[in-house]
Amino acid sequence: MENDKIYVTPRCPIRTTLELVGGKWKLLILHQLHSRTLRLSELKAIIPEISEKMLIQELKILVDSGLVHRKNYGEVPPKVEYSLTAKGELVQPLIAEMKNFAHLYEGRSEELSQLPSQRSDK
């Protein structure tokens, strides 16, 4: 069996996650959609740095990967609402870990020694 040499290549879950939520914007979008519904224009206002094209493009990818739900009201002027799917809500603990890591990384060395692997459960 493969014992010593565990190559990272085959179906690595880290890579899977990277493919799903990697890049500059996806996690920020998913974070803003956490437990609420937003329209495109609202997302644009909340994340002003993202270009409209990027926002639309990333939302489409997230919809295609099943993390975001898109509800089109078919009205004029257009009205479309975005929200997280059940799978999309699964990124929440990941985002929480990222926040936690960033805070620990930024000069809170005192608390380094006291937490081996604090996990936030719900």
Place this chain on the structure above:
Amino acid sequence: MENDKIYVTPRCPIRTTLELVGGKWKLLILHQLHSRTLRLSELKAIIPEISEKMLIQELKILVDSGLVHRKNYGEVPPKVEYSLTAKGELVQPLIAEMKNFAHLYEGRSEELSQLPSQRSDK
């Protein structure tokens, strides 16, 4: 914490984390270095898909950001060992969450004791 009108821009922890461990390779390298010391050639063998240039480049960034420790033995032929710093070990829960997310995304939430059927993606 997350309020209605919180813009994502100013010193967002998600962005901080993205800057530190974002990209295609950093998390894979950090994962391999978890609680062990590896030389460049060993990392190269474990992650065969990464080019040597990328590996060196990413390692340098990780050293600069204080996540990885570099020990140069000053010998000839060169011998350099890489390991995680205390801050570097902090990414472990993050990686664990990514693994967890990937598994949940792929629909293994309820079939823990079952043999999952081969899924061909990637």
Place this chain on the structure above:
DNA sequence: TTCCATACCCACAAAAAGGTTAGTACTGCC
């Protein structure tokens, strides 16, 4: 009629990320 607002699309350009190939320095081995 003209304009507005919304959620898009498209062509193109710039920037970032990643990859390829070559070469360096040093020592010990044959």
Place this chain on the structure above:
DNA sequence: GGCAGTACTAACCTTTTTGTGGGTATGGAA
């Protein structure tokens, strides 16, 4: 001398990602 092994550098190139500036459709308001 010629070559192998190791951790790197540097020049150059390709691919991917991100950004810019335009345009579309529709119905109602002005």
